[in-house]
Amino acid sequence: MPERTLEASLESSANGSLNATLNSGHGPALLLRNLRKTYADVVAVDGIDLEVSKGECFGLLGPNGAGKTTTIEICEGLTDPDSGTVELLGLNWKANANELRQRIGLQLQETQFPDKATVEETIRLFRSFFHRGISVDESIKTAQLEEKRKSRVGGLSGGQKQRLAMACALVGDPELLFLDEPTTGLDPQARRHLWDLVDDLKKAGRTIILTTHYMDEAERLCDRVAIMDHGKIIALGTPQQLIASVGGEHIVEFALNCDSPLDTAPLLAIAGIQSHRVDAGLHQLSVSQLHLAVPSIFEAIAAQGFTLSEFRTHSASLEDVFVGLTGRNLRDE
Amino acid sequence: MSSPDSSFATSSLFQLTALRFRLFLREPEAIFWTFVFPIILAVGLGLAFRNRPADVLQVAATTPQLTQALATDKALTASTMDEAAGTKALDTGHIVLLAIQSPTGVVYKYDDTNPDARTARLLADRAIQNAAGQAAKVQADNRLIHEVGSRYIDFVVPGLLGMNLMGPAIWGLGFAIVEARQKKLLKRMVASPMPKWQYLASFILSRLVMLTVEVVVFLGFAAVAFGVPFRGSLWELAFICILCSLSFSALGLLTASRARTMEAANGLMNLVMLPMWILSGVFFSSTRFPAIIQPFVQALPLTAAINSLRGNMLQGQHLNQMLVPVTVLLAWLVIPFAVSLKIFRWR
Numbered sequence: 001m002p003e004r005t006l007e008a009s010l011e012s013s014a015n016g017s018l019n020a021t022l023n024s025g026h027g028p029a030l031l032l033r034n035l036r037k038t039y040a041d042v043v044a045v046d047g048i049d050l051e052v053s054k055g056e057c058f059g060l061l062g063p064n065g066a067g068k069t070t071t072i073e074i075c076e077g078l079t080d081p082d083s084g085t086v087e088l089l090g091l092n093w094k095a096n097a098n099e100l101r102q103r104i105g106l107q108l109q110e111t112q113f114p115d116k117a118t119v120e121e122t123i124r125l126f127r128s129f130f131h132r133g134i135s136v137d138e139s140i141k142t143a144q145l146e147e148k149r150k151s152r153v154g155g156l157s158g159g160q161k162q163r164l165a166m167a168c169a170l171v172g173d174p175e176l177l178f179l180d181e182p183t184t185g186l187d188p189q190a191r192r193h194l195w196d197l198v199d200d201l202k203k204a205g206r207t208i209i210l211t212t213h214y215m216d217e218a219e220r221l222c223d224r225v226a227i228m229d230h231g232k233i234i235a236l237g238t239p240q241q242l243i244a245s246v247g248g249e250h251i252v253e254f255a256l257n258c259d260s261p262l263d264t265a266p267l268l269a270i271a272g273i274q275s276h277r278v279d280a281g282l283h284q285l286s287v288s289q290l291h292l293a294v295p296s297i298f299e300a301i302a303a304q305g306f307t308l309s310e311f312r313t314h315s316a317s318l319e320d321v322f323v324g325l326t327g328r329n330l331r332d333e
Numbered sequence: 334m335s336s337p338d339s340s341f342a343t344s345s346l347f348q349l350t351a352l353r354f355r356l357f358l359r360e361p362e363a364i365f366w367t368f369v370f371p372i373i374l375a376v377g378l379g380l381a382f383r384n385r386p387a388d389v390l391q392v393a394a395t396t397p398q399l400t401q402a403l404a405t406d407k408a409l410t411a412s413t414m415d416e417a418a419g420t421k422a423l424d425t426g427h428i429v430l431l432a433i434q435s436p437t438g439v440v441y442k443y444d445d446t447n448p449d450a451r452t453a454r455l456l457a458d459r460a461i462q463n464a465a466g467q468a469a470k471v472q473a474d475n476r477l478i479h480e481v482g483s484r485y486i487d488f489v490v491p492g493l494l495g496m497n498l499m500g501p502a503i504w505g506l507g508f509a510i511v512e513a514r515q516k517k518l519l520k521r522m523v524a525s526p527m528p529k530w531q532y533l534a535s536f537i538l539s540r541l542v543m544l545t546v547e548v549v550v551f552l553g554f555a556a557v558a559f560g561v562p563f564r565g566s567l568w569e570l571a572f573i574c575i576l577c578s579l580s581f582s583a584l585g586l587l588t589a590s591r592a593r594t595m596e597a598a599n600g601l602m603n604l605v606m607l608p609m610w611i612l613s614g615v616f617f618s619s620t621r622f623p624a625i626i627q628p629f630v631q632a633l634p635l636t637a638a639i640n641s642l643r644g645n646m647l648q649g650q651h652l653n654q655m656l657v658p659v660t661v662l663l664a665w666l667v668i669p670f671a672v673s674l675k676i677f678r679w680r
Contacts, residue, residue, distance in 0.1 A: 078524055078680065101526035108524065112516035116359040117352060128348040129527040172526070 027090050029054045029176050029207040030075060035084035037070050044070040045081070046231035052209060052224075054175075057202050059222035060211040061318065063328075067231040068211040069109060072180050075209065076106050089175060102131055105174030107165040109181050115154030119145050122153060123167050130172035143167035143197065159190025166197060177201065179210040183217060195220055215318035227322060234325050242321045246274070251320050252285040252297065255310040263304060270296040275324070286316065286324070345527060349535035356509070357543065363505075367543065371497045371551050378493075379486045379559050390453045393419050394432040399439065402464035403432065406456050429453045432461065487562060490555045491642035492615035497551060498544070498577040499609065499635050503602055506536050506585030511598035520680040529679070537582050544578045564649030572652070573645060573659075577638040580665040584634065587669035590677045609635035637661035 030052040037045040044067045052058045060068045073079040074086060077093040077100060086092060091100050113122050123136050134142075140149055143163040148156060156164065162182060169177060182198070183191040198221050201208060212218055218225045219239045227235040227242070235242055243249065256262065262283070264276050272289035287293045290313060301308060322328075341347055357363055393412050394400040403411035414422065419431035423442060430443040430453040439461055443450040513519045522532060548571075555561040563570065588605055592598040612626075613619055613635035622630050630636055637658035644650035644658070652659055 076524055078520065098526065101524075106524055108517060108521050110517050111521040112518060113521075114352070114356055114513075114518065116356050121352065121355065124343075125345075125348045125352055126525060128343055128345040129525045131526075168521075168525075 028052060028087075029056070029089060030058075030209060031085070031087040032071075032075070033085040035071065035074060035086065036082045037067075037074060037079065038082055039070075043231050045074065048084070048231075048233055050226060050233065050236075052207065054207050055205050057198070057208040057210070057221055057223050059218040059225040060209070060228055061213070061215065061218045061225050061322075062211075062228035063213055063322075066228040068213075068228055069180055070231075071228070072178055072209065072211050076104070076178050077101070102172060103174060104176045104178065105169035105172055106178040107162075107169045107180060107182060109184070111165055113153045113161070113164065113168075116152055118150055118152055119156070119164055119167075120149045122164060123171060126168040127171040133172040134170065136171070139167040139171045142170055142200070144193075157190070159186050159193055162186060162190070162194060163197065166194070170201075175207065177206055177208045179208065181211055181213070183212070183214065191217070215322065219318050225318065227318070227325065229322075229326055235321060239318060242318060243316045246286050246316050246320050246324045249316050250287045250290045250313055251316050252287050252290070252294070252313045253310070254283050254285075254297075254301075254308055254312075255281055256283075256301070256306045257309040258306060262301075262306065266300040266303065267297065270300065273297075277323075277327070279323075282310075284323075286320070287313075346531045346534060346538075349527075349531055350538045353509070353535050353539035354542075357505070357539070363501075366504075367497075367501050367547055368550060371493055371547075372554050375486075375490060375493055375551070375555055376558070378489050390430070390449055390456070391428045392430040392432065392453050392457055393422060393428045394434070395419065396434045399432050399434055399461065402461045403457055404460075405464065406460040408456055409453065409460065430457055432457055484559075486555075486559045487647060488618075488643070489616060490552075490559070490561045491646050492639050494548065494551060494574075495577065495613070495635055495639035495642055496610070496615050497547065498574060498638060499581045499606065501543070501547070502540055502578055502581035503585035503588060503606060505540060506582055507589040507592075507598050507602050508595065509536065510586070510589040511592050511595055514592075514678065514680070515594060517680075523679045533586065533674075536586075537579065540578055540582055541575065544574060548574050561646070563646055565645035566651070569652050570642070570645050573638075573641050573662075576659070576662050576666070577634075577642075580634050580638070580662045580669075583666050583668075583670040583673070586677075587673040590673040593678070609633050612636065614639055631657070632661060634662060634665040637665070 028051045030050065032048050032050040035045050035048040035050075036043075046067070048067075048071060060071060062068050070079060074081045075088065077097060088100055089103060093100060117125075120136060120140065123139055127133060127136050127139070140146055143166050145160065145163055145167060148160055153161065153164065166179075166182070169179070179198070183194050186194065195217070198208065198210070202221070210221065222239065224236070224238050225242060226233045235245070237245070267273060267276055267285065270293055272287055272293040274286045274288060277284050285293075285297070294313075298308075389408060389410050391412075392403055392409050393414050394403055395413070395416055397413050400411045400413045403409050412428075414431075416431070416433055419428070419433070420442070422428045423431055423444075429447060429450040430441055433440045433442060441454050441457060443454055445451055445454075510519070513522070523529060552561075552563075556563070584605065585602075588601050589598055592601055612622060612630045613633050614621075614630075615635075619630050619636050619639070620627070631640075641655045641658040641662070644655045
C-alpha cells in the first residue's frame with residue numbers, strides 16, 4: 001500500500017501551509033504540543049501537535065473513536081491531558097482557567113438543555129455567566145431562533161436544538177469557538193442551515209475549531225483540516241492540499257463481471273494514474289488527467305479480456321484522502 | 334441591549350435559582366407531591382384517627398320497664414324487642430347487648446370479647462340497679478378531658494412535616510442533579526464560566542423559598558382544620574424547619590454526587606430514605622423500636638427532625654432543651670455537604 005509515502009508528503013505540505021496561515025505577531029489562537037491522553041487501556045490521544053491561527057476555521061476530522069472529542073475537550077479544559085502543553089490565546093488552563101472560560105465559547109456533543117425551559121430563558125441563563133458578551137436578543141437573532149424565542153426546548157427540532165447550543169456558545173462573544181460534531185444527527189436541510197450559520201461566524205472573523213466525521217462538512221467549512229486516526233494526526237493541510245495529495249483530483253471506480261485477478265501493472269503504467277486499490281470487488285484509481293486516462297483504462301481492461309460491469313468517476317474528496325491514508329472507509333467505523 | 338450589566342436580575346445566581354423555580358412549577362406532579370399530598374395525608378389520618386365523642390351504645394330489653402331503666406343512662410340508647418328479635422339484632426350488630434327479663438331478675442346477653450359490649454354490660458347493669466333503688470355506696474363525680482396536643486393528629490402532624498421536609502429536599506436535588514448529569518447539561522455548565530458553588534446554591538435557595546410555602550400551607554391547614562397546637566417559639570420552629578431542610582438537601586446532594594443514571598439515583602435515594610420512613614417515628618414513636626437499635630434510630634436525620642419538631646410544637650421546648658436532635662441535624666448538614674463537594678462528579 002502507498003500510505004507511508006503519502007503521509008510523508010502530506011506532513012511537508014502541511015507544515016508549509018501552517019507557516020503561511022500564521023497571523024503576524026499575535027500568536028496562535030490554539031497551540032498543542034505533544035498532547036497525550038490514555039483511558040484505561042485505550043490511547044485516545046497519542047502525541048498531537050497543532051497550531052491554529054486567529055481567524056481560522058479549523059477542522060478535526062476522523063472516524064468515531066479517532067480521539068477528536070478527547071482532543072477538543074482537553075482544549076476546552078474539560079479533560080486533563082496525561083502530558084503535553086495546551087495554550088489558548090496565549091493562556092493555559094492551570095493558571096488562567098477563569099479568564100479562559102470567559103473568552104471561549106463551546107458547544108458539546110449531546111448536551112440536552114432542560115426541556116421545560118424556553119429558548120430565551122436558556123440563553124439568558126448562559127448569558128448571565130459571562131461578564132461581557134452580546135445581548136440575548138442578538139444571540140437569538142444570530143442563531144435564527146426568533147420564532148422559537150418563547151418555545152420550550154423540549155418542543156424544538158434537532159436542528160433548532162443545535163442552533164440553541166450555538167446561541168449559548170455565542171452569548172459570551174467568544175474569541176475562540178469550539179464546536180464538537182455540530183451537525184451529527186441532523187437532517188440534510190438542518191445541516192446546511194447550520195453551515196450557513198458557521199459561515200457567518202467565519203465571515204465575522206471568529207476563530208472556530210470544530211470536529212466532524214463528515215468529510216463534506218470539513219471541505220465546505222474549514223480553512224484547514226487535520227485528519228485524525230487512532231489518536232494521531234495523520235494529515236494536515238487545507239482541504240485542497242489534502243485532496244491534491246491523493247495524487248489525482250479524480251477518482252475512477254469500476255467493477256468487472258468476472259472474479260479472476262486483474263493485472264494492475266498495465267493500469268498503473270498509464271500516464272496520469274497515481275494509485276490503485278480494490279475494496280470489495282470495486283477497483284479504485286486516482287487519476288490526474290481524466291480525459292486522457294479513461295480511454296487508456298478501457299483499452300487496458302479490454303486487453304486482458306475483461307468486460308466492465310460498472311464504471312464511474314467523481315472528483316476526489318477528503319473521503320478519498322482518508323481512504324488513501326488508512327485503507328478504510330470512514331463509513332466503516 | 335436588553336440586559337443592564339450589574340442588575341440583580343441578570344446575576345447568574347438569580348438566573349440559576351429562577352430556572353429551578355421555573356422547572357419546578359412546570360412539573361405538575363412535583364407540585365402535587367410537594368403541596369397537595371401532605372395535606373391529603375393529614376386529612377386522611379385526621380379522619381381515621383379523630384377522637385370521636387364517646388359513642389352512644391345501642392342496647393335492647395325485653396320489657397318496657399327494663400328499657401326505661403336503661404334509657405336513664407345517656408351513653409345508652411335502648412329499645413324494646415322480644416328475645417328472638419333481640420338475638421337477631423345482636424347477631425347483625427344492631428345492638429351490642431340484650432337485657433332479658435327472667436323470673437329471678439335480669440340476664441344480659443352480649444359478646445364479652447367486644448369491648449363495646451362489655452362497656453354496655455357495665456352501664457346497663459348500673460342503670461338497672463339504680464332504677465331498682467340500689468344507690469352507689471361511694472359518691473363519685475366525673476371530670477372529663479379532651480386535651481388538645483395529646484390526640485393522634487397532634488402527634489402525626491410534626492411527623493408528616495418532617496417527612497415532607499425530607500422528601501422534596503432529597504428527591505428535588507437528587508433527580509434534578511442526576512438528570513442534568515445524564516443529559517450532559519452539568520458538563521456544559523462547568524464548561525461555561527458559571528461559578529460551581531452557585532449551581533449548588535441555587536438548589537438550596539429555591540428549596541428554602543419553596544419550603545416557606547410548603548410549611549406555611551401545611552401547618553396552617555393543620556392549625557385551622559385540626560387545631561394542632563404550637564406551644565414553642567415560632568421563630569425556633571422556623572429555624573428547625575430550615576435546619577432540617579438544609580440537612581436533607583446536603584443528604585440529597587451526597588446521594589446525587591456520583592450517580593450517572595436516574596435508575597441508580599432512584600435506588601440510592603430509596604436506600605437512604607426507606608430506613609427513615611420506617612424507623613424515624615413519622616406515624617408512631619421511634620422509641621417503640623428495640624433498645625439495641627435505638628442509637629442507630631436516634632442518629633437518623635429524620636428522627637432528629639421529627640423529635641425536634643414534636644419538642645417544639647407539642648412540648649414547647651426551646652432549642653437548648655433539644656441539643657441532641659439539633660446537634661444530629663447539624664452533623665447531617667456539615668458532613669454530607671463537605672463529602673459531596675469532594676466527590677461530586679461534574680460530568
